[in-house]
Amino acid sequence: MMxxxxxxxxxxxxxxxxxxxxxxxxxxxxxxxxPASIHGAMRHSVFAGGKRLRPVLSMQAAVAIAGTLxxxxxxxxxxxxxxxxxxxxxxxxxxxxxxxxRRGKPTCHVAFGEAIAILAGDAxxxxxxxxxxxxxxxxxxxxxxxALVANAIGTVEGMIGxxxxxxxxxxxxxxxxxxxxxxxAKTGALIRVSVVAGGIYAGATPEDGTRLDLFGRKIGLxxxxxxxxxxxxxxxxxxxxxxGKDLAMEKATWPAVYGVEQSLRDADDLVKEALAALxxxxxxxxxLKSIARYLVERKN
Amino acid sequence: MMxxxxxxxxxxxxxxxxxxxxxxxxxxxxxxxxPASIHGAMRHSVFAGGKRLRPVLSMQAAVAIAGTLxxxxxxxxxxxxxxxxxxxxxxxxxxxxxxxxRRGKPTCHVAFGEAIAILAGDAxxxxxxxxxxxxxxxxxxxxxxxALVANAIGTVEGMIGxxxxxxxxxxxxxxxxxxxxxxxAKTGALIRVSVVAGGIYAGATPEDGTRLDLFGRKIGLxxxxxxxxxxxxxxxxxxxxxxGKDLAMEKATWPAVYGVEQSLRDADDLVKEALAALxxxxxxxxxLKSIARYLVERKN
Numbered sequence: 001m002m003x004x005x006x007x008x009x010x011x012x013x014x015x016x017x018x019x020x021x022x023x024x025x026x027x028x029x030x031x032x033x034x035p036a037s038i039h040g041a042m043r044h045s046v047f048a049g050g051k052r053l054r055p056v057l058s059m060q061a062a063v064a065i066a067g068t069l070x071x072x073x074x075x076x077x078x079x080x081x082x083x084x085x086x087x088x089x090x091x092x093x094x095x096x097x098x099x100x101x102r103r104g105k106p107t108c109h110v111a112f113g114e115a116i117a118i119l120a121g122d123a124x125x126x127x128x129x130x131x132x133x134x135x136x137x138x139x140x141x142x143x144x145x146x147a148l149v150a151n152a153i154g155t156v157e158g159m160i161g162x163x164x165x166x167x168x169x170x171x172x173x174x175x176x177x178x179x180x181x182x183x184x185a186k187t188g189a190l191i192r193v194s195v196v197a198g199g200i201y202a203g204a205t206p207e208d209g210t211r212l213d214l215f216g217r218k219i220g221l222x223x224x225x226x227x228x229x230x231x232x233x234x235x236x237x238x239x240x241x242x243x244g245k246d247l248a249m250e251k252a253t254w255p256a257v258y259g260v261e262q263s264l265r266d267a268d269d270l271v272k273e274a275l276a277a278l279x280x281x282x283x284x285x286x287x288l289k290s291i292a293r294y295l296v297e298r299k300n
Numbered sequence: 301m302m303x304x305x306x307x308x309x310x311x312x313x314x315x316x317x318x319x320x321x322x323x324x325x326x327x328x329x330x331x332x333x334x335p336a337s338i339h340g341a342m343r344h345s346v347f348a349g350g351k352r353l354r355p356v357l358s359m360q361a362a363v364a365i366a367g368t369l370x371x372x373x374x375x376x377x378x379x380x381x382x383x384x385x386x387x388x389x390x391x392x393x394x395x396x397x398x399x400x401x402r403r404g405k406p407t408c409h410v411a412f413g414e415a416i417a418i419l420a421g422d423a424x425x426x427x428x429x430x431x432x433x434x435x436x437x438x439x440x441x442x443x444x445x446x447a448l449v450a451n452a453i454g455t456v457e458g459m460i461g462x463x464x465x466x467x468x469x470x471x472x473x474x475x476x477x478x479x480x481x482x483x484x485a486k487t488g489a490l491i492r493v494s495v496v497a498g499g500i501y502a503g504a505t506p507e508d509g510t511r512l513d514l515f516g517r518k519i520g521l522x523x524x525x526x527x528x529x530x531x532x533x534x535x536x537x538x539x540x541x542x543x544g545k546d547l548a549m550e551k552a553t554w555p556a557v558y559g560v561e562q563s564l565r566d567a568d569d570l571v572k573e574a575l576a577a578l579x580x581x582x583x584x585x586x587x588l589k590s591i592a593r594y595l596v597e598r599k600n
Contacts, residue, residue, distance in 0.1 A: 034461075035468065037468065090418055090422060095413075113395075114395035115395045118393065118395060119460050122460055123454060123455045125422065126450050126460065127450070130446075139442070140439045142443050143433050143439045143443060146432075147434060150429045155338050155426075155427070160422055161334075163419055165335055
């Protein structure tokens with residue numbers, strides 16, 4: 001059982017990841033289920049060793065609101081992770097980023113072919129919404145969570161919109177506004193909604209929602225800035241994905257606009273602002289706060 | 301306003317399509333909305349001239365239950381049509397069926413490139429769930445509709461599962477069981493759930509749901525059998541898509557197993573069984589019945 005206020009963020013992340021993995025194990029059909037290829041492909045990418053950051057954020061947001069981990073919240077986390085994985089599978093396709101390596105393993109289309117990879121991404125999105133619809137929360141809260149999550153992964157300031165901006169920004173000189181818009185949409189929106197959805201699952205009031213949203217927005221941007229910096233400063237083996245890719249593809253990144261040092265300062269400032277938003281929750285938000293601090297200190 | 305019991309199925313289909321198109325027009329972001337390319341691609345495929353069969357089925361199922369067209373049901377229809385269109389966009393991709401022509405127009409990837417086509421399909425799925433979450437029905441009914449729709453387009457006997465079976469059945473000799481499984485999943489499940497969801501939106505009891513499900517299952521299969529026959533017997537200009545494709549790709553189709561004449565007899569029998577399931581609804585089901593009859597008489 002996850003501790004309410006763990007002092008060790010590594011342990012908190014590990015326990016959250018284990019809870020999430022057990023839920024994913026039961027929620028994604030086995031490779032014995034026909035058609036086997038698609039379930040094999042979904043599992044290949046979902047169980048490639050992600051940090052389960054979004055699920056852990058949803059869990060700790062719930063703890064900040066309810067003081068304890070609500071029953072069944074790991075299913076919300078599993079759905080968020082399926083959505084994240086679907087976006088990675090499609091982003092890695094030859095027609096998009098054309099990446100062969102992800103989390104140290106062959107990407108889905110390398111392992112299963114393009115057709116199955118496209119359908120596996122599709123299916124993870126579908127299954128995520130099915131899992132959300134089955135959440136053990138009052139129907140109005142479930143509907144609210146589905147609406148917010150769908151919005152966060154959509155085209156208007158959501159994940160897909162961010163992917164399109166990212167694609168279309170290759171090989172053009174990035175402006176600060178463009179980079180901020182890409183980050184806010186492409187990775188920021190899903191991280192932000194993970195925090196908010198966890199809160200709603202635990203019975204958050206609208207005021208709680210506003211605070212969690214602010215926290216989620218700040219750490220979402222900080223996370224992506226650090227990701228961009230790591231892509232420039234670490235090697236592929238360490239990251240478990242192709243390093244230096246952003247520079248090679250002339251992607252619009254934070255360090256490309258501001259440089260590495262200023263980027264790291266910006267990430268630090270964002271995390272400080274995020275932590276301040278959680279002041280009203282005192283010790284109950286300690287888990288959430290420790291993840292925010294971890295995001296800027298991590299090395300992969 | 302759609303008539304309660306129209307005698308002319310063409311008029312009923314036309315009025316239902318117009319209601320659906322107006323909803324789609326407001327629910328899909330305009331091409332002025334950033335990023336413009338993705339919204340252009342979504343609109344290109346959604347407004348390529350589909351029959352809006354699934355929306356009209358949902359509307360007429362609602363009329364069978366409630367006696368009149370419930371307010372806002374066109375948003376349910378629009379979501380179903382977005383899901384259908386997403387599946388067509390991805391099915392047409394080079395890695396899947398590699399089709400250049402759909403409803404007489406260039407397919408999405410031909411017009412917008414593969415990357416945007418993949419993301420446009422993704423985005424239509426996402427937007428469909430967002431629209432479903434915003435339906436003007438009691439939250440428990442909304443949650444039920446989302447769960448059933450997600451299941452119907454999933455991997456286990458749902459649409460994606462059918463696409464995988466279809467892909468993997470190319471160039472192998474089709475058995476009756478395989479063809480039935482593909483049809484049930486690939487097109488049948490979404491047609492079936494369109495009928496059931498329309499009923500739930502209108503307040504269907506579990507008994508109503510069972511009858512509508514039976515009706516939807518039968519006409520879903522009849523529809524696909526007729527589609528397979530048309531692919532063999534009509535030309536591309538008439539169909540608005542590449543004719544003869546199934547034969548060329550050695551697809552597992554109903555006429556490939558049973559021949560054209562037996563296939564048409566099977567479709568007729570299925571429609572008769574479907575009509576019988578609606579007996580308890582008398583005249584209120586006349587719209588739904590007229591669509592069922594139309595499905596086996598159509599020429600494209």
